[in-house]
Amino acid sequence: MKKLIAIALSILLCFSLFACGKSDTSDTPTENTVNSETNDKADSQDAITRPVNAGKFVDLSENYTVALKNDGTVFSTGVSSLSYVFTGEWTDIVAVSAGAHHIVALKSDGTVVATGLNNEGQCNVKYWTDIKEIRAVGNKTYGVKLDGTVLKAIANTDYTEYAVNGFENIDRLCDGGFAISEDDKAYMLNNNSGPVETNVRNIAYNNYAVVLLKKDGTVSAYSDPDNKFSNEISKWSDITDVATGYLYTVGVRSDGTVLAAGQNTDGQCDVSEWTDIVDVSCGRDFTVGLKADGTVVATGFNGYGQCNVSEWSDIVAIFTDSLRTIGLKADGTLVATGLNNDQQCNVSTWKDIKIR
Numbered sequence: 001m002k003k004l005i006a007i008a009l010s011i012l013l014c015f016s017l018f019a020c021g022k023s024d025t026s027d028t029p030t031e032n033t034v035n036s037e038t039n040d041k042a043d044s045q046d047a048i049t050r051p052v053n054a055g056k057f058v059d060l061s062e063n064y065t066v067a068l069k070n071d072g073t074v075f076s077t078g079v080s081s082l083s084y085v086f087t088g089e090w091t092d093i094v095a096v097s098a099g100a101h102h103i104v105a106l107k108s109d110g111t112v113v114a115t116g117l118n119n120e121g122q123c124n125v126k127y128w129t130d131i132k133e134i135r136a137v138g139n140k141t142y143g144v145k146l147d148g149t150v151l152k153a154i155a156n157t158d159y160t161e162y163a164v165n166g167f168e169n170i171d172r173l174c175d176g177g178f179a180i181s182e183d184d185k186a187y188m189l190n191n192n193s194g195p196v197e198t199n200v201r202n203i204a205y206n207n208y209a210v211v212l213l214k215k216d217g218t219v220s221a222y223s224d225p226d227n228k229f230s231n232e233i234s235k236w237s238d239i240t241d242v243a244t245g246y247l248y249t250v251g252v253r254s255d256g257t258v259l260a261a262g263q264n265t266d267g268q269c270d271v272s273e274w275t276d277i278v279d280v281s282c283g284r285d286f287t288v289g290l291k292a293d294g295t296v297v298a299t300g301f302n303g304y305g306q307c308n309v310s311e312w313s314d315i316v317a318i319f320t321d322s323l324r325t326i327g328l329k330a331d332g333t334l335v336a337t338g339l340n341n342d343q344q345c346n347v348s349t350w351k352d353i354k355i356r
Contacts, residue, residue, distance in 0.1 A: 056095035057354040058328055060321045061136070064098040065344050067334065068105075068354045075353075076103055078344045086115050099136030106134045112143060114153070121155030128153075128161055135173035142189060144170050148182065150189060166192030176205030186212060186222075196222055204242040204249070206282070211249050213242045219251055229262035245282035245300075252277050258289060268300030283338075284322040290315055296327060306338030316355055328353060 057068045064078035066087065074087040074096055087103055090113055095106040102116025102123055110130045114123035122141045128151060133144040141153040148169040151161050167189070171182045177189045185195035186203060197212050197220065204211040210223040217238045221230040228247040236259055241252040248262030248269055256276040260269035266285045274297055279290040286300030286307055294314045298307035304323045312335055317328040324338030324345060332353040336345035 056097075058317065058319055058326070058334070059096055059098040059136075060319050060324065060326060060344070061098040061100055062321055063101060063342055063344065064103060065326060065334075065336070065347055066096045066098045066103050067347070067350060068093055068096050070332070070352050070354050072108070074103075074105060075347070075350045077346045079342045095134060097134050097136040097141075099141065100138045102136060102139070102141070104134050104136045104141050106131055106143075110146070112141075114141060122153050124153045124155070133173050135175070137175065137177045140177065142173055142177070142179075144173060144179070150179065152189070164189055164192070174203040174205065176203070176210060178203045178205060178210070184215060202242065204244045206244050206246070206284075208246050209244045209249065211242050211244045213239060213251075217254070219249070221249070232261035233259075241278075241280055243280045243282040243287070245287065246284045248282070250280050250282060250287050252280050252289075256292065260287070266301035270299045279318055281318050281320040281325075283320040283325070286320075286325075288318050288320055288325050290318045290327075294330065298325065304339040308337045328355060330355070 059066050064076060066074060066076040068074055072092045074090045074093055076087045090105055092108045093105045094108050097104045099122060102114055104112060104114045106112055112125040112128045112131055112134055114125050116123060120139045122139050125141060128143055130146045131143045132146050135142045143151040150164040150167040150170050152164050154162050167187060169182045170179045173179050179187050179189055180200055184199050186197045186200040187195055199215045200212050201215050202213045209221065212220050212222050219233045219236045219239050219242055221233060224230040226247060229249045233249050236251055238253050239251040240254050243250050245268060248260060250258060250260045250271060252258055258271040258274045258277050258280060260271050262269065268285050268287050271287060274289050276292040277289045278292050281288050283306055286298060288296060288298045288309065290296055296309040296312045296315050296318060298309050300307060306323050306325045309325060312327050314330045315327040316330050319326045326334055326336045328334055332351060332355060334347040334350050334353060336347050338345060
């Protein structure tokens with residue numbers, strides 16, 4: 001009997017460690033939505049087991065798909081003409097991030113490796129140490145050190161660590177060059193004039209808008225150039241996840257229903273009948289939702305088949321870029337649909353992808 005009790009306690013401890021180990025999901029949802037409280041939402045709806053920090057294990061850019069394997073090696077595909085992007089010899093990797101024309105990875109010892117175009121010094125990370133998080137943003141690379149300071153890879157600094165002044169307690173990085181501090185303040189890394197907002201859980205970003213999800217479940221637009229959705233989303237409450245596309249924003253409520261506001265020319269905001277949603281992701285003009293049972297729904301522009309997800313199952317995380325959708329399955333494989341002009345969707349043979 002004592003042995004059975006010990007086993008039961010061990011199982012409970014493992015579940016507790018998974019729940020507490022989500023550095024950017026315990027209070028903060030993710031990305032490309034960034035990032036996503038997916039475990040908490042899934043647990044509340046008796047969902048399939050959700051991955052911890054899936055955004056660190058699979059990442060997309062317009063040109064690439066990159067995924068981390070359980071053994072610490074990396075798969076990558078895309079822009080076949082750029083032969084200088086090569087991840088095949090990397091080992092001991094714990095997180096990956098894809099930029100416009102480069103890929104960055106964090107190693108288990110806190111060092112960083114990078115491959116790809118280096119025209120702006122974005123791959124000059126060879127001598128970085130004590131890094132806890134990385135993010136490739138366009139043609140830039142950022143890293144957060146264990147002490148909360150921020151590094152940026154720039155030209156002519158291969159042998160030094162270039163610190164971004166004014167940031168000393170950063171907890172995690174978000175898409176678009178944003179970051180959230182340990183005290184839940186949101187910052188723009190290219191502007192150290194102070195926080196742009198406080199009590200922030202997560203930041204949803206694309207090239208057209210920046211949306212802030214606050215810890216109290218409300219939402220605000222930091223950037224909405226054409227004022228397409230700012231007023232509407234300011235009325236939202238009880239939101240657990242947000243994503244933003246071209247001139248529109250989508251939010252998941254704690255009950256699994258979905259709200260949308262903004263431009264709806266292709267039906268990208270037609271989400272009012274969705275239920276049991278645990279995660280959302282937006283492309284340019286389409287929206288994808290992950291249901292608690294591991295199936296996926298999509299609406300909006302489907303010119304490249306990016307919304308053809310109705311037959312997917314056992315999905316634990318979803319990812320989008322402008323014209324592509326990728327799903328991570330519970331068995332560690334990937335499914336993909338959408339634009340494949342540079343082989344970005346050639347992931348069908350990938351196996352053993354890390355999900356936690």
